Amino acid sequence: MDGKILKKKLQSLDIQMNEIAKRLNISPQNLQNRFKSKEITLDFLIEVSKAVNVSVYYFIKDTVYENEFLQPDNVILKEPDSEFHPNKNNLVDAKNQTIEILQREVQDLRNDKDFLKKIIDSNLVIKNSDFDSEQA
Structure with a gap:
């Protein structure tokens, strides 16, 4: 996921970025640097979702990344051996x-x-x- 999309999604939550950084135990500058990243790790996305109390899917929904997480109807998922x-x-x-x-x-x-x-x-x-x- 792109940092710009993450930032836009966070801004729509109406929570100050300083508050989010505080909840993540990182500096506001560090958070801003994360927004410049082309790839946000899943681990960081999970941390952010916990910090702002929303589902990880909230950040993916209605973005170009959503299709990557949806399975086509004809795919049968098999449980791993x-x-x-x-x-x-x-x-x-x-x-x-x-x-x-x-x-x-x-x-x-x-x-x-x-x-x-x-x-x-x-x-x-x-x-x-x-x-x-x-x-x-």
Whole structure:
């Protein structure tokens, strides 16, 4: 993207350039130098969009760059093959592992509850026996 287009889009937001530079943690002069650039990096465009709270697409929409980001209707996008791409078996395995972990945690909580109940009951027995001996 051209820096001139970025500057025009930012000006239409009615935010002072000094304020934008401040939000980006750069000097106003540095921001002005960026506007002179023939190519604005995607990273910088993302930073700017976050700083002014608009979508990155806002800067591309209605510009000569918009067509580069639109896919023709006849293009079928294929998901990339990757070892990290979850398949059905991996999802089922992960689900089963999660269920097992949760079942163990539930059992541990039940055991803790039973243990604490025994402690409370034994303390009540001791207190009651102390109370009975005081009454006598």
